[in-house]
Amino acid sequence: MRPNAEILARVVWNLAQDRSLPAEEKVDKFIAYCQKYNLFYLLPKVLFLLRLKRQRLGEEEKARVITALPLDKDTEKFIWQLAQIDKQAEVDVEEDKKIIGGVIVKYRNKIFDASLKTQLEKIVRHLSN
Numbered sequence: 001m002r003p004n005a006e007i008l009a010r011v012v013w014n015l016a017q018d019r020s021l022p023a024e025e026k027v028d029k030f031i032a033y034c035q036k037y038n039l040f041y042l043l044p045k046v047l048f049l050l051r052l053k054r055q056r057l058g059e060e061e062k063a064r065v066i067t068a069l070p071l072d073k074d075t076e077k078f079i080w081q082l083a084q085i086d087k088q089a090e091v092d093v094e095e096d097k098k099i100i101g102g103v104i105v106k107y108r109n110k111i112f113d114a115s116l117k118t119q120l121e122k123i124v125r126h127l128s129n
Contacts, residue, residue: 002037003039004042005046005049006049008046009049009050015030061090062089063089063091063092063105065093065094065103065104065105065106066095066104066115067093067095067099067102068100068116069095069101082112084107085105085107099115099117100115101115101116102114102115102117104118
């Protein structure tokens with residue numbers, strides 16, 4: 001089976017995480033492998049896939065908090081703890097009057113929706129069934 005760009009990108013990513021070898025040795029081995037199997041033509045796609053993975057990981061570390069009203073520091077701290085937002089994570093707080101009240105937190109591919117709008121929509125759906 002001949003490696004494709006996805007496999008090479010995964011190998012490079014895993015090598016980068018491995019701290020047992022010096023970086024130069026990893027690079028030398030990877031270049032030698034690509035040369036041996038004539039895989040240099042895949043490198044542009046490998047770089048694209050690695051950038052995409054890094055971007056996705058960066059987005060996962062960013063939290064988005066949507067609220068109808070401005071938050072005071074105590075409420076912010078409570079929400080951060082409730083949503084288990086890391087202290088080093090970047091947090092974007094956005095006000096949106098359409099949610100009526102409450103809060104929506106999007107963090108690490110999870111959504112915590114405690115908005116009044118969503119709760120009212122759930123009630124309407126339940127009553128209409």
